[in-house]
Amino acid sequence: MTRKHKRLAVISSGMGFLALAAALTFYALGQQTSYFYMPVDLLTQPAVAGDRIRLGGLVEKGSIVRGEGTRVRFAVTDHEHTVTVVYDRILPDLFREEQGVVVEGAFGEEGVLLADTVLAKHDEAYMPREVADSLKERGVWQEE
Amino acid sequence: MSIELGHFALVLTLALALVQTVVPFVGARIGSLSLMRVGEPAAITGLALLAAAFAALMLAYVQSDFSVANVWENSHSAKPLLFKITGTWGNHEGSMLLWVLILSFFGALVAAFGRNLPPTLKANVLAVQGLIASAFLLFILLTSNPFARLQPAPIEGRDLNPILQDIGLAIHPPLLYLGYVGFSISFSFAAAALIDGRVDAAWARWVRPWTLAAWAFLTGGIAMGSYWAYYELGWGGFWFWDPVENASFMPWLAGTALLHSAIVMEKRSALKIWTVLLAILTFSLSLLGTFLVRSGVLTSVHAFASDPTRGVFILAILVFFIGGALALFAFRAAALAPGGLFHPISREGALVLNNLLLTTATATVLVGTLYPLVLEAVTGEKISVGAPFFNATFVPLFLPLLAAVPFGPVLAWKRGDLMGAAQRLHFAFAAAVISALLAFFLIDRSSAFAALGIGLGLWLILGAATDLALKSGVGKVEPAAAFSRFRGLPLSVFGTALAHAGLGLTTLGVVSVTTLQTERILTMQPGQTAEIGGYTLRFEGLQPFTGPNYTEDRAHFVLTRADSVRLGEIISSKRLYTARGMPTTEAGIRTIGLSQLYVSIGDSTNDGGLVVHMWWKPLVTLIWIGALVMMAGGGISLFDRRLRVGAPTRRKAALAAASEEAS
Numbered sequence: 157m158t159r160k161h162k163r164l165a166v167i168s169s170g171m172g173f174l175a176l177a178a179a180l181t182f183y184a185l186g187q188q189t190s191y192f193y194m195p196v197d198l199l200t201q202p203a204v205a206g207d208r209i210r211l212g213g214l215v216e217k218g219s220i221v222r223g224e225g226t227r228v229r230f231a232v233t234d235h236e237h238t239v240t241v242v243y244d245r246i247l248p249d250l251f252r253e254e255q256g257v258v259v260e261g262a263f264g265e266e267g268v269l270l271a272d273t274v275l276a277k278h279d280e281a282y283m284p285r286e287v288a289d290s291l292k293e294r295g296v297w298q299e300e
Numbered sequence: 301m302s303i304e305l306g307h308f309a310l311v312l313t314l315a316l317a318l319v320q321t322v323v324p325f326v327g328a329r330i331g332s333l334s335l336m337r338v339g340e341p342a343a344i345t346g347l348a349l350l351a352a353a354f355a356a357l358m359l360a361y362v363q364s365d366f367s368v369a370n371v372w373e374n375s376h377s378a379k380p381l382l383f384k385i386t387g388t389w390g391n392h393e394g395s396m397l398l399w400v401l402i403l404s405f406f407g408a409l410v411a412a413f414g415r416n417l418p419p420t421l422k423a424n425v426l427a428v429q430g431l432i433a434s435a436f437l438l439f440i441l442l443t444s445n446p447f448a449r450l451q452p453a454p455i456e457g458r459d460l461n462p463i464l465q466d467i468g469l470a471i472h473p474p475l476l477y478l479g480y481v482g483f484s485i486s487f488s489f490a491a492a493a494l495i496d497g498r499v500d501a502a503w504a505r506w507v508r509p510w511t512l513a514a515w516a517f518l519t520g521g522i523a524m525g526s527y528w529a530y531y532e533l534g535w536g537g538f539w540f541w542d543p544v545e546n547a548s549f550m551p552w553l554a555g556t557a558l559l560h561s562a563i564v565m566e567k568r569s570a571l572k573i574w575t576v577l578l579a580i581l582t583f584s585l586s587l588l589g590t591f592l593v594r595s596g597v598l599t600s601v602h603a604f605a606s607d608p609t610r611g612v613f614i615l616a617i618l619v620f621f622i623g624g625a626l627a628l629f630a631f632r633a634a635a636l637a638p639g640g641l642f643h644p645i646s647r648e649g650a651l652v653l654n655n656l657l658l659t660t661a662t663a664t665v666l667v668g669t670l671y672p673l674v675l676e677a678v679t680g681e682k683i684s685v686g687a688p689f690f691n692a693t694f695v696p697l698f699l700p701l702l703a704a705v706p707f708g709p710v711l712a713w714k715r716g717d718l719m720g721a722a723q724r725l726h727f728a729f730a731a732a733v734i735s736a737l738l739a740f741f742l743i744d745r746s747s748a749f750a751a752l753g754i755g756l757g758l759w760l761i762l763g764a765a766t767d768l769a770l771k772s773g774v775g776k777v778e779p780a781a782a783f784s785r786f787r788g789l790p791l792s793v794f795g796t797a798l799a800h801a802g803l804g805l806t807t808l809g810v811v812s813v814t815t816l817q818t819e820r821i822l823t824m825q826p827g828q829t830a831e832i833g834g835y836t837l838r839f840e841g842l843q844p845f846t847g848p849n850y851t852e853d854r855a856h857f858v859l860t861r862a863d864s865v866r867l868g869e870i871i872s873s874k875r876l877y878t879a880r881g882m883p884t885t886e887a888g889i890r891t892i893g894l895s896q897l898y899v900s901i902g903d904s905t906n907d908g909g910l911v912v913h914m915w916w917k918p919l920v921t922l923i924w925i926g927a928l929v930m931m932a933g934g935g936i937s938l939f940d941r942r943l944r945v946g947a948p949t950r951r952k953a954a955l956a957a958a959s960e961e962a963s
Contacts, residue, residue: 165644170656177660177697181667184692185685192682210684222903225823226911245821246902246913249534249883
């Protein structure tokens with residue numbers, strides 16, 4: 157084999173691997189992604205039972221029902237529409253009323269989302285409003 | 301006062317970094333040795349100034365000086381001393397300062413120990429280092445000043461995010477940055493070589509120790525981060541394919557490829573252009589990682605809060621360095637002399653295969669990480685790409701790579717013999733296949749993947765051992781002679797074997813946990829027992845406890861073995877950090893052999909019970925032990941005489957290569 161042939165062999169096998177990787181990637185992107193919805197989106201395009209989705213919103217005040225064994229029931233809202241979620245595991249530490257949350261799962265019967273993952277905000281810069289305002293007046297507070 | 305001095309030192313470092321960029325570069329252009337030499341004192345003084353700035357910030361943390369905005373935002377007077385110190389880099393500003401400190405540490409090392417480097421190469425390397433440092437110092441001073449004061453000073457700080465109040469913060473970021481930023485040296489060497497228009501085997505010999513050191517640190521950093529997330533978050537997972545994790549994993553994959561292609565370049569002076577490109581890409585991925593983590597474009601379990609101006613700034617740095625280096629590459633690569641020839645079945649060929657698989661695997665991780673961002677920017681559609689995506693793309697590419705690893709070291713350079721290599725490995729192969737079959741029939745018949753993975757892990761470990769045995773001539777010469785040959789093997793041979801065996805250990809751990817772990821979620825009343833993994837846990841009850849800056853409810857569990865031998869207590873708790881009012885879960889973990897029992901607790905139920913999530917994780921510790929073994933392998937290689945930083949001159953290197961060829 158000449159130098160040219162060898163280079164060609166290396167380049168074509170490289171292309172082969174890239175093609176394989178691209179094929180795997182397209183396949184996986186078609187199969188393995190879940191779409192993100194806000195509750196209001198579900199009014200216009202209702203999700204089919206069994207479809208996996210990610211739902212983001214706020215945990216509605218007063219909606220959390222704990223203490224029924226390992227099962228927790230709560231509602232996710234964006235103040236336009238509200239979705240009831242059931243979760244059968246341990247909630248994340250920062251899961252609270254009126255906090256942002258992302259739940260992942262599929263709709264069961266009666267429009268209840270059966271979640272298998274609940275993500276609450278992980279890093280939280282908690283600060284009372286008035287403190288933040290006074291800091292802004294002094295010009296040391298940077299918007300996040 | 302020290303804060304102002306720190307700030308001043310930072311500004312001074314920026315000025316010095318600009319000098320370090322311009323003067324040696326001009327010197328190298330016009331061939332003035334005295335101008336080129338300016339880079340060395342500039343790099344070393346820069347390190348001293350940055351160390352002083354960093355010390356000033358750390359002092360403010362230790363003294364709880366809340367007049368410093370950064371300290372006020374991230375510290376609390378009741379915090380234990382260790383976390384006051386580590387809190388220095390547990391926030392955006394401080395961690396960027398650590399970033400440039402480590403950058404300048406590596407630059408100073410080149411300045412101090414690269415005595416045998418040709419002066420123009422050294423001058424150009426230091427100039428590129430200076431340019432990177434200037435960009436990031438400017439970024440810190442303009443958008444992320446850690447030395448900003450508050451007037452009037454608050455009495456108490458807002459405390460460090462409780463998740464970060466852990467020994468993990470003391471180890472994980474510094475190790476990770478030593479890895480991430482260490483690749484800047486490879487990058488600077490590549491850029492300098494392109495500026496110079498000259499790349500040869502000696503160049504690879506100088507770059508390899510830096511790459512090896514960075515790679516070993518990055519391996520440790522990622523493993524430490526993984527273990528930290530595992531025990532701290534209370535979800536029992538060791539890897540989430542989270543974008544921020546991917547951000548550190550991509551440079552690791554590319555760095556691993558670089559490490560291997562540099563060997564080919566050093567020994568056979570082939571793959572030159574490719575190695576230079578990989579050096580650029582590896583650090584580019586580090587920069588991309590910095591951008592992803594620091595800019596706030598990602599919402600992730602790891603990302604610090606940040607603001608958009610920073611994102612734009614880092615993006616500009618990213619575009620400048622990656623674009624600049626690739627443009628330089630495009631203009632100059634053609635001018636580099638082409639490398640040597642080799643047969644596809646040879647050690648070079650095996651290393652090319654390694655590179656092809658590693659870079660395509662890196663590409664799939666890159667796509668999975670960036671695709672959701674790009675899609676959202678272009679169409680506004682929000683999707684999430686998680687573990688299933690990576691399992692479907694990364695894993696199929698990585699499995700053949702793992703299977704091919706043991707062949708590499710036993711193939712000959714230039715023209716190898718696949719059948720011969722297979723024969724040499726027959727014992728390792730047979731043992732791996734037998735254990736895979738045993739695993740399939742004895743442990744778990746439901747999962748062929750578990751058996752395959754266990755076989756693969758053992759194949760890697762036994763393959764590495766076989767390589768050592770072959771190189772010391774076991775079976776061919778007297779045992780005593782073999783032993784003395786074994787002791788006389790170069791350290792880099794042990795390094796390779798350890799790194800490959802470590803990869804095997806990690807594979808074993810990952811496969812065993814993902815396929816064989818068991819978990820239970822249940823409500824437990826005090827006195828109730830639950831069985832998992834052949835052990836029995838009895839819930840004793842909840843007890844309140846007060847720590848230095850938190851209060852917690854501790855759930856006590858008594859652990860007994862199947863033969864009712866008591867193994868002691870597991871304590872798992874819900875903690876509340878009082879300063880931020882932030883709760884955390886402290887998992888109870890008991891290591892039994894190489895496996896772990898992992899207990900997390902949830903809410904109390906109405907009838908006085910407690911929600912408990914427990915996992916039996918067989919061989920889980922091998923994941924991190926394997927990474928430590930890989931890191932040790934890298935470290936041992938680094939002490940190989942042939943790799944001593946800056947030791948070989950061009951002539952000696954050529955001689956060594958010639959003598960190796962002859963042997």
